[in-house]
Amino acid sequence: MRKIKSGVVGLDSLLDGGINENSTTVVIGTSGAGKTTFAAQFLRRGLEAGNDALFVSLDENQNQIIKEAVEMGWTDIHGYLDDGSLVFIDASGKKFSKFIRHELPTFVEQWKGSESRIVVDPLTPVIWSTEGRYEQRELLMLLLKETKNIGTAVCTLEEHGSRGDLSGNEIVIPMYLADCVIHLKYSRKGGATSRLLEIVKCRNSRHSPLSHPYTIVKGFGLLVQGRTRRISQTKKAPQALKRQLQKYETSFSKRVWKNITTSLDNLNDEDFADVDLTQLVNDLVTTYSEEKGKNAKKNG
Numbered sequence: 001m002r003k004i005k006s007g008v009v010g011l012d013s014l015l016d017g018g019i020n021e022n023s024t025t026v027v028i029g030t031s032g033a034g035k036t037t038f039a040a041q042f043l044r045r046g047l048e049a050g051n052d053a054l055f056v057s058l059d060e061n062q063n064q065i066i067k068e069a070v071e072m073g074w075t076d077i078h079g080y081l082d083d084g085s086l087v088f089i090d091a092s093g094k095k096f097s098k099f100i101r102h103e104l105p106t107f108v109e110q111w112k113g114s115e116s117r118i119v120v121d122p123l124t125p126v127i128w129s130t131e132g133r134y135e136q137r138e139l140l141m142l143l144l145k146e147t148k149n150i151g152t153a154v155c156t157l158e159e160h161g162s163r164g165d166l167s168g169n170e171i172v173i174p175m176y177l178a179d180c181v182i183h184l185k186y187s188r189k190g191g192a193t194s195r196l197l198e199i200v201k202c203r204n205s206r207h208s209p210l211s212h213p214y215t216i217v218k219g220f221g222l223l224v225q226g227r228t229r230r231i232s233q234t235k236k237a238p239q240a241l242k243r244q245l246q247k248y249e250t251s252f253s254k255r256v257w258k259n260i261t262t263s264l265d266n267l268n269d270e271d272f273a274d275v276d277l278t279q280l281v282n283d284l285v286t287t288y289s290e291e292k293g294k295n296a297k298k299n300g
């Protein structure tokens with residue numbers, strides 16, 4: 001899996017090097033959490049690397065977004081707009097269903113295979129514009145599929161209701177469809193502001209299991225603080241596990257033994273950080289010794 005830099009300072013090391021290329025990331029958060037800032041940083045990083053960028057706005061107009069981006073410190077944004085590497089699609093006030101089904105494919109045809117970065121900010125109106133769950137899911141699937149033809153996408157999602165409740169329809173469906181889900185947990189209680197970033201899921205990538213404090217700083221966007229637990233890429237634990245398991249090799253069928261050892265060869269200490277190795281050896285032996293017995297009977 002090829003990784004690209006997210007552009008969000010401090011995030012790449014939490015995602016095993018960056019965002020997977022040609023994936024879709026959904027960034028969830030309440031108003032003011034920093035979703036648009038995240039999205040802008042993502043596009044900016046791609047533009048700096050010479051890639052094209054597409055900003056699909058579903059609620060604010062182009063001028064407003066550019067104005068806010070400049071205020072946040074993206075002072076050279078006009079250069080990218082002028083040379084055509086940054087393109088805006090103002091879909092606010094449009095019929096999203098019509099936009100996604102008819103206008104977007106035409107656009108995708110022109111940008112196909114361009115390794116661009118795409119932002120959809122925010123995704124929420126797409127859900128609101130359709131009634132049934134099935135149609136919501138179908139429309140979102142189409143949108144995410146189309147953006148993958150162009151490159152790598154970040155979509156933002158408005159979080160309503162109580163903080164941390166990700167069970168609403170408008171959240172669950174995009175979360176399910178996305179490859180990567182990042183939750184910006186933002187709250188203001190009394191005078192205290194709390195900002196924490198959590199990677200809820202990320203297909204085909206290791207990622208931090210922790211919540212990380214972040215701040216928003218003009219000129220840099222989100223600054224995410226790194227891990228509090230050092231994650232080791234060494235292979236001591238899987239190797240030790242393999243040695244311990246070797247004593248029980250005859251308890252496993254040949255096929256299972258091969259699967260286990262192949263898996264262990266691809267893992268490292270990070271994967272076993274919370275695992276009791278002795279317990280795991282016992283559990284593996286228990287799990288598979290019965291399996292072997294069954295197959296032996298079947299085969300015999």
Ligand SMILES: Nc1ncnc2c1ncn2[C@@H]1O[C@H](COP(=O)(O)OP(=O)(O)O)[C@@H](O)[C@H]1O
Pocket residue numbers: 029030031032033034035036037038071072073216217218
């Ligand atoms: N000019 C600025 N300088 C520093 N921080 C800013 C500036 N403008 C906005 N912010 C911070 O960014 C936050 C809003 O970020 P934004 O990306 O618009 O949030 P969202 O899209 O999630 O509603 C604000 O709450 C504020 O803390």
Ligand SMILES: [Mg+2]
Pocket residue numbers: 035036037
């Ligand atoms: Mg926003």
